[in-house]
Amino acid sequence: MIWNAFVLALREIRRNLMRSFLTVLGIVIGVASVITMVTLGSGATAQVTQDVASLGSNLINVSPGQRMGMGVRTNAPSFKRSDVLALKNELRGVKAAAPVSRSAITANFGNAHWSTSLSGTTADYFEVREWRTQQGRLFTEAEERAGRALCVIGETVREQLFGKESPIGNQIRFHKMACTVIGLLQSKGQSSFGSDQDDIILMPLKTFQRRISGDQDINLIQVAILQGLDTSEYKRKIVKLMRDRRHLSDNEDNDFSVMDMKEIANMLSNITKVLTMLLGAVAAVSLLVGGIGIMNIMLVSVTERTREIGIRLAIGALEKEVLTQFLVESVVLSTFGGIFGILLAFVASSILAMLMSVPLVFNIWVIIAAFLFSAFIGVLFGYFPARKAARLDPIVALRHE
Amino acid sequence: MSQPLLALQEVCKVYGQGAAQTPVLNHIDLQIAQGEFVAIMGHSGSGKSTTLNILGCLDTPTSGTYLFDGMHVEQMSTQQRALLRRFYIGFVFQGFNLLNRTSALENVELPLIYRGLSREQRQQLAMDALKAVGLEDYAHHTPGELSGGQQQRVAIARAIVTQPKVLMADEPTGNLDTQRSHEIMQILQSLNQEQGITIVMVTHEEEMAAYAHRRILFKDGQIESPELPPEAV
Ligand SMILES: Nc1ncnc2c1ncn2[C@@H]1O[C@H](COP(=O)(O)OP(=O)(O)OP(=O)(O)O)[C@@H](O)[C@H]1O
Numbered sequence: 001m002i003w004n005a006f007v008l009a010l011r012e013i014r015r016n017l018m019r020s021f022l023t024v025l026g027i028v029i030g031v032a033s034v035i036t037m038v039t040l041g042s043g044a045t046a047q048v049t050q051d052v053a054s055l056g057s058n059l060i061n062v063s064p065g066q067r068m069g070m071g072v073r074t075n076a077p078s079f080k081r082s083d084v085l086a087l088k089n090e091l092r093g094v095k096a097a098a099p100v101s102r103s104a105i106t107a108n109f110g111n112a113h114w115s116t117s118l119s120g121t122t123a124d125y126f127e128v129r130e131w132r133t134q135q136g137r138l139f140t141e142a143e144e145r146a147g148r149a150l151c152v153i154g155e156t157v158r159e160q161l162f163g164k165e166s167p168i169g170n171q172i173r174f175h176k177m178a179c180t181v182i183g184l185l186q187s188k189g190q191s192s193f194g195s196d197q198d199d200i201i202l203m204p205l206k207t208f209q210r211r212i213s214g215d216q217d218i219n220l221i222q223v224a225i226l227q228g229l230d231t232s233e234y235k236r237k238i239v240k241l242m243r244d245r246r247h248l249s250d251n252e253d254n255d256f257s258v259m260d261m262k263e264i265a266n267m268l269s270n271i272t273k274v275l276t277m278l279l280g281a282v283a284a285v286s287l288l289v290g291g292i293g294i295m296n297i298m299l300v301s302v303t304e305r306t307r308e309i310g311i312r313l314a315i316g317a318l319e320k321e322v323l324t325q326f327l328v329e330s331v332v333l334s335t336f337g338g339i340f341g342i343l344l345a346f347v348a349s350s351i352l353a354m355l356m357s358v359p360l361v362f363n364i365w366v367i368i369a370a371f372l373f374s375a376f377i378g379v380l381f382g383y384f385p386a387r388k389a390a391r392l393d394p395i396v397a398l399r400h401e
Numbered sequence: 402m403s404q405p406l407l408a409l410q411e412v413c414k415v416y417g418q419g420a421a422q423t424p425v426l427n428h429i430d431l432q433i434a435q436g437e438f439v440a441i442m443g444h445s446g447s448g449k450s451t452t453l454n455i456l457g458c459l460d461t462p463t464s465g466t467y468l469f470d471g472m473h474v475e476q477m478s479t480q481q482r483a484l485l486r487r488f489y490i491g492f493v494f495q496g497f498n499l500l501n502r503t504s505a506l507e508n509v510e511l512p513l514i515y516r517g518l519s520r521e522q523r524q525q526l527a528m529d530a531l532k533a534v535g536l537e538d539y540a541h542h543t544p545g546e547l548s549g550g551q552q553q554r555v556a557i558a559r560a561i562v563t564q565p566k567v568l569m570a571d572e573p574t575g576n577l578d579t580q581r582s583h584e585i586m587q588i589l590q591s592l593n594q595e596q597g598i599t600i601v602m603v604t605h606e607e608e609m610a611a612y613a614h615r616r617i618l619f620k621d622g623q624i625e626s627p628e629l630p631p632e633a634v
């Protein structure tokens with residue numbers, strides 16, 4: 001009997017190709033969009049987590065001002081060089097601490113120019129970030145203190161300014177000064193913030209303060225603690241030290257913030273998770289719209305189908321036989337649509353993930369949920385109108401207009 | 402007289418409810434013996450189709466009893482009546498009631514599907530039935546591609562393909578010319594004479610009623626001249 005119903009259902013699907021096609025299409029689009037959006041969102045989350053982990057788990061950022069929500073900071077006095085020395089010398093277990101002051105500049109070499117970020121820092125920075133050169137050398141502590149016009153550049157800057165030429169020993173110009181390139185950094189690639197970590201020029205802090213910023217302010221101190229030590233304990237120690245140095249009384253809030261990479265990672269992955277949920281919600285709406293489309297198609301055909309059911313009942317079909325046929329028909333259509341939607345989602349997410357350079361993270365539960373939902377919609381709107389019709393007296397069903 | 406195959410006793414049919422109630426059949430008594438060929442005649446709206454629907458187990462009487470081969474149809478469940486239709490009754494509707502976008506052959510096959518026959522058997526029997534009504538060349542046409550008369554014949558083929566015990570035909574020649582009508586009547590007559598199928602036919606035409614053993618005349622929901630079956634004369 002099931003086989004019979006299966007044959008009848010396939011016949012009915014083929015006989016109403018347009019209706020079947022539209023039904024399947026609705027499900028395909030709904031399922032594919034949900035899976036694709038969630039997959040890309042999960043991929044982005046995984047990317048962020050992975051990136052932040054690669055920054056190092058022993059890194060602590062100390063910056064002036066308090067973080068008030070996303071990227072907003074309250075005004076607070078910036079750090080001085082003495083703060084960096086204190087962090088480095090007064091806390092045991094701190095491997096290195098480096099000040100970072102940044103400015104956006106346009107660098108020129110010959111006819112080439114390139115807008116990039118210029119950071120003034122000390123030799124400690126390379127230790128904190130565990131960054132080596134692939135060509136040339138890093139600047140030394142002595143060169144930093146002397147405020148020499150030297151710089152170390154990232155791979156992207158080299159590519160933009162020098163092309164095939166070797167950068168070492170050449171002078172690049174920016175902000176009315178010339179600066180000799182002494183080293184080319186190893187490539188680090190994209191950061192979790194979406195920015196290119198190799199798009200950077202590093203120069204001695206002293207030089208930066210004298211020639212670029214014109215003040216003694218430091219906007220960020222990056223502290224590396226020895227491997228294996230507890231970062232949260234060091235965060236507390238750093239907070240205490242900085243409060244002392246900034247003469248904050250007990251009832252005053254911190255006017256600086258201390259964050260480790262784990263926190264930054266959490267924050268970023270929370271943001272991407274919210275985005276994923278948002279995308280998922282948008283996609284769920286499209287699944288729902290697909291479902292409503294299916295419902296319309298089914299309802300429009302209900303007059304014709306009621307007559308068909310009447311005919312089948314009149315020649316001796318049982319209610320349950322008619323219903324089995326309709327159930328099989330709905331299940332076949334929605335399964336077909338679901339499978340097609342999943343395949344489409346695989347293709348679409350693979351391509352999009354490649355374009356967006358995020359890893360491909362398929363979530364089996366989302367796939368299952370989308371599939372079940374599509375099956376549910378199909379069965380709901382295919383089966384229930386039919387059930388109503390199959391319960392009619394054959395003569396009433398036949399008269400249905 | 403032996404037990405009749407079909408027997409209506411005191412059957413009433415009322416459509417609608419409350420103030421909108423319209424009595425359509427009024428205390429009908431009717432007996433049809435096994436092997437009979439009966440013509441039901443009467444004015445439009447006199448209740449012929451309603452009676453035939455009740456006899457064909459498509460509809461149920463509001464009151465009264467209906468015995469099919471001694472079984473009380475009015476006490477049967479929907480499912481039991483469906484099985485009765487499946488195995489014993491062939492029905493030709495006044496409005497054909499064929500499946501759209503479905504070939505003549507598949508339409509005729511339909512009752513056989515519910516009898517669980519194999520594909521080959523179904524196609525063989527359906528083709529034979531189409532031949533019997535002279536439509537073998539139109540087996541793959543859909544109702545939309547057939548004339549009214551041809552659709553009528555597909556409907557007849559579908560009713561006789563199962564070789565039912567009883568054939569109910571509601572104006573089977575209503576859409577046909579005289580020539581075709583006589584051909585159809587000859588088919589019905591041979592089914593009746595050679596295979597002993599009991600036939601109940603509604604018709605308006607004297608000429609076609611002449612093929613039947615007896616006529617039953619309906620007027621305003623009642624039987625006006627309940628002619629006696631031949632063997633009772
Ligand atoms: N479902 C229904 N609801 C209400 N009234 C109905 C219904 N079906 C039939 N009737 C009424 O019952 C009466 C008998 O109808 P029926 O179809 O039996 O007539 P008929 O003798 O077959 O007529 P015709 O020769 O035109 O086919 C008609 O007056 C019709 O209006």
Ligand SMILES: [Mg+2]
Nearest residue numbers: 449450495571
């Ligand atoms: Mg009628």
